[in-house]
Amino acid sequence: MSHPSDGEAWKHLxxxxxxxxxxxxxxxxxxxxxxxxxFGKTGRQYSCWPVILTPYNLPPSLCMKKPFxxxxxxxxxxxxxxxxxxxxxQPLIEELKQVWEVGLPTYDISKKQNFQMKVALLWTIxxxxxxxxxxxxSTAGRLxxxxxxxxxxxxxxxxGGKQSWFDCHRPFLPRDHAFRKNKSAFRKDTVxxxxxxxxxxxxxxxNRVSLSPTTLECIRxxxxxxxxxxxxxxxxKQSVFWELPYWxxxxxxxxxxxxxxxxxxxxxxxxxxxxxxxxxxDNVKERRDLKVYCKRRKLEARDIVNSKGKEVTxxxxxxxxxxxxxxxxxxxxxxxxxxxxxxALNLGYCVDLxxxxxxxxxxxxxxxxxxxxxxxxxxxxxxxxxxNVITELSQFFRDLCSTTLKVDHMERLEDxxxxxxxxLERIFPPGFFNSMEHLPIHLPYExxxxxxxxxxxxxxxxxxxxxxxxxxxxxxxxxxxICNAYLLEEITNFCSxxxxxxxxxxxxxxxxxxxxxxxxxxxxxxxxMFSSIIGHSSSEGQxxxxxxxxxxxxxxxxxxNCEILQQYQRDYVLKKGINTDIxxxxxxxxxxxxxxxxxxxxxxxxFHTFAYGKxxxxxxxxxxxxxxxxxxxxxxxxxxxxxxxxxxRKRHTTVLFKCDWFDVGRGTRIHEKYNLVVVNHSKRYPKxxxxxxxxxxxxxxxxxxxxxNIERNQWWFVFDVKARGxxxxxxxPMAFQxxxxxxxxxxxxxxxxxxxxxxxENQVLSSHEYVEVD
Numbered sequence: 073m074s075h076p077s078d079g080e081a082w083k084h085l086x087x088x089x090x091x092x093x094x095x096x097x098x099x100x101x102x103x104x105x106x107x108x109x110x111f112g113k114t115g116r117q118y119s120c121w122p123v124i125l126t127p128y129n130l131p132p133s134l135c136m137k138k139p140f141x142x143x144x145x146x147x148x149x150x151x152x153x154x155x156x157x158x159x160x161x162q163p164l165i166e167e168l169k170q171v172w173e174v175g176l177p178t179y180d181i182s183k184k185q186n187f188q189m190k191v192a193l194l195w196t197i198x199x200x201x202x203x204x205x206x207x208x209x210s211t212a213g214r215l216x217x218x219x220x221x222x223x224x225x226x227x228x229x230x231x232g233g234k235q236s237w238f239d240c241h242r243p244f245l246p247r248d249h250a251f252r253k254n255k256s257a258f259r260k261d262t263v264x265x266x267x268x269x270x271x272x273x274x275x276x277x278x279n280r281v282s283l284s285p286t287t288l289e290c291i292r293x294x295x296x297x298x299x300x301x302x303x304x305x306x307x308x309k310q311s312v313f314w315e316l317p318y319w320x321x322x323x324x325x326x327x328x329x330x331x332x333x334x335x336x337x338x339x340x341x342x343x344x345x346x347x348x349x350x351x352x353x354d355n356v357k358e359r360r361d362l363k364v365y366c367k368r369r370k371l372e373a374r375d376i377v378n379s380k381g382k383e384v385t386x387x388x389x390x391x392x393x394x395x396x397x398x399x400x401x402x403x404x405x406x407x408x409x410x411x412x413x414x415x416a417l418n419l420g421y422c423v424d425l426x427x428x429x430x431x432x433x434x435x436x437x438x439x440x441x442x443x444x445x446x447x448x449x450x451x452x453x454x455x456x457x458x459x460n461v462i463t464e465l466s467q468f469f470r471d472l473c474s475t476t477l478k479v480d481h482m483e484r485l486e487d488x489x490x491x492x493x494x495x496l497e498r499i500f501p502p503g504f505f506n507s508m509e510h511l512p513i514h515l516p517y518e519x520x521x522x523x524x525x526x527x528x529x530x531x532x533x534x535x536x537x538x539x540x541x542x543x544x545x546x547x548x549x550x551x552x553x554i555c556n557a558y559l560l561e562e563i564t565n566f567c568s569x570x571x572x573x574x575x576x577x578x579x580x581x582x583x584x585x586x587x588x589x590x591x592x593x594x595x596x597x598x599x600x601m602f603s604s605i606i607g608h609s610s611s612e613g614q615x616x617x618x619x620x621x622x623x624x625x626x627x628x629x630x631x632x633n634c635e636i637l638q639q640y641q642r643d644y645v646l647k648k649g650i651n652t653d654i655x656x657x658x659x660x661x662x663x664x665x666x667x668x669x670x671x672x673x674x675x676x677x678x679f680h681t682f683a684y685g686k687x688x689x690x691x692x693x694x695x696x697x698x699x700x701x702x703x704x705x706x707x708x709x710x711x712x713x714x715x716x717x718x719x720x721r722k723r724h725t726t727v728l729f730k731c732d733w734f735d736v737g738r739g740t741r742i743h744e745k746y747n748l749v750v751v752n753h754s755k756r757y758p759k760x761x762x763x764x765x766x767x768x769x770x771x772x773x774x775x776x777x778x779x780x781n782i783e784r785n786q787w788w789f790v791f792d793v794k795a796r797g798x799x800x801x802x803x804x805p806m807a808f809q810x811x812x813x814x815x816x817x818x819x820x821x822x823x824x825x826x827x828x829x830x831x832x833e834n835q836v837l838s839s840h841e842y843v844e845v846d
Contacts, residue, residue: 079523104197104533121147136532158287158312208311215306223269231360237510238502244490256367257498274320327528336508338442358503399428405778410691416440443470452779461495482520601726607674613667657719669712676795677771694772707733727766733757749790
């Protein structure tokens with residue numbers, strides 16, 4: 073799945089309402105709301121709540137981009153609407169009911185005809201607090217889980233006084249799992265034989281929520297909480313969304329926000345391991361609860377009388393808490409980290425070397441740290457058992473947040489996350505497990521049903537709200553300022569659609585690194601390496617001359633990677649005509665006079681040469697070339713060289729990267745279980761072959777080990793970087809074959825050499841098998 077339309081939630085709606093699905097131009101929407109303060113933390117308290125809609129009937133490159141995120145209404149401050157949110161949403165719900173039942177007459181410019189367009193709201197997107205406001209199920213307290221409701225096994229801690237989801241995840245394990253019979257690692261003297269509570273369907277939820285009053289009824293009758301609240305249920309109201317005719321038939325009505333859940337899980341893990349005062353989940357109260365609920369006598373808090381006759385509490389050192397010298401190593405390591413441009417914040421600004429802690433990290437910084445850096449930073453500092461569990465948790469979120477998902481992968485994550493949470497319960501105290509540590513148990517199911525999390529989390533809406541916040545020109549009229557500025561921007565976006573394609577207008581502002589070049593300018597007769605739209609430099613470059621050695625190596629690499637020469641060999645055998653201009657220019661060789669750049673943009677990456685970027689706070693000189701055999705090459709970019717081949721009719725230019733490659737054999741290690749890649753930067757590739765074509769290169773960045781020893785300092789961890797503005801959507805072989813049957817010329821564009829080779833391999837294997845049997 074690479075788009076919500078591939079998810080079960082989309083298909084389920086089409087199955088339930090075939091007439092709606094029969095018109096492919098009918099629109100599916102997502103709704104988001106969240107509050108923000110236009111005056112910041114230092115100004116007066118003010119809570120403004122925009123309600124945002126976004127359509128999903130768009131390709132991945134456009135979906136949820138700023139021009140296609142629409143402000144539908146603003147709930148004014150200065151206070152949060154809380155339970156009265158439904159009152160403000162009522163006009164929007166009436167419009168949604170109208171466009172579902174009746175539709176809107178719409179003009180289709182591609183077919184030049186009118187049609188009746190209908191609209192459905194797929195789900196809402198919000199943080200966990202707004203989840204309770206939208207759904208009507210309170211997300212505070214023991215019954216905060218909206219899936220398990222009153223059947224949760226959460227409880228109130230005796231000493232901590234907080235709600236804990238400790239030992240609530242063994243029912244998800246297989247029946248024969250050893251953790252189910254363990255009486256000492258979880259709640260003492262407890263064996264788990266139960267099954268997980270079933271997930272209620274929309275109709276079952278409606279049968280329960282229909283007994284609750286609506287917001288208007290609560291206001292009119294002055295009802296505070298429905299009967300049985302906090303014991304039998306957590307419904308505070310009957311949400312206004314139940315007025316939509318199709319709402320009870322949806323598989324997902326309100327999404328759990330992966331962004332906030334991931335940040336909260338990271339904060340709990342990292343601050344507990346780093347023993348940050350006020351944020352750690354390992355304190356005196358938690359250790360006292362450890363004695364009440366668990367059998368971990370070595371970690372229990374003890375009250376003793378000191379030499380002065382005073383009673384003090386002693387907390388034994390926990391294996392999952394780093395001592396101060398190791399915490400200092402972590403902070404020094406984070407302070408020296410370098411990332412590519414636009415990848416993450418400079419985390420050095422968040423380091424407090426005096427108190428050995430990190431502070432002020434935003435959600436995206438926690439996202440990067442959780443999925444990339446967490447396994448690395450603790451690898452040589454924590455015991456192996458604790459490090460394994462934290463690494464598995466990190467990889468769970470990384471797999472969950474993949475841009476391309478497969479149903480069987482999500483089912484595997486659905487099986488793995490209960491065991492990961494149980495392993496965490498064997499390490500951390502009961503007070504560690506609040507609702508945020510429980511909610512990951514439901515995230516694989518939502519991803520399997522709803523599709524990739526990138527279309528169902530808060531990141532694009534948080535950026536849009538920040539964009540709205542900058543529109544506040546008159547602080548005495550916050551909502552009016554936002555509305556006037558937004559309407560002007562919306563009109564500008566719509567008018568920009570009527571401009572010519574070569575006009576640089578607002579509607580093409582799709583984000584940093586997004587390519588908007590017209591691919592129709594590509595000459596199909598030229599090899600890809602000579603295409604003018606592959607990349608570009610932000611500087612004019614400097615002209616110089618290649619020495620003889622680099623000239624021969626660079627030219628040889630171009631010839632060996634030019635696909636037109638392979639075609640030339642076939643044509644030469646068959647005695648057919650060829651494009652003589654490009655062939656003659658390649659045969660003559662490039663000019664010795666080349667142009668070199670310090671920085672270059674290509675494939676959604678922004679590269680710097682090592683000499684240009686070594687003193688910067690970012691790292692843009694890490695390069696990688698993927699190998700078909702699996703032995704990827706890693707190195708450092710030294711030079712960006714533009715070669716020129718002169719033909720009879722025109723000049724052909726191509727760009728090569730000259731790199732310093734690490735030894736792919738002795739200098740590369742890959743962790744067998746977690747696929748962590750490390751390279752030895754002191755060992756170089758023995759063969760002199762520094763050049764690669766620029767479009768073949770992907771970007772990586774390197775990070776040293778936090779351990780302070782000579783052997784570890786020679787090895788760097790490798791992290792790949794996702795290209796900006798590039799959608800990596802794999803081709804389905806069955807779909808490709810159907811397209812090829814309809815359009816045979818499509819096969820010639822792809823040149824099925826790989827398919828031919830695989831068939832030949834199968835024939836060879838078959839012959840070998842026949843010989844062996846014979």
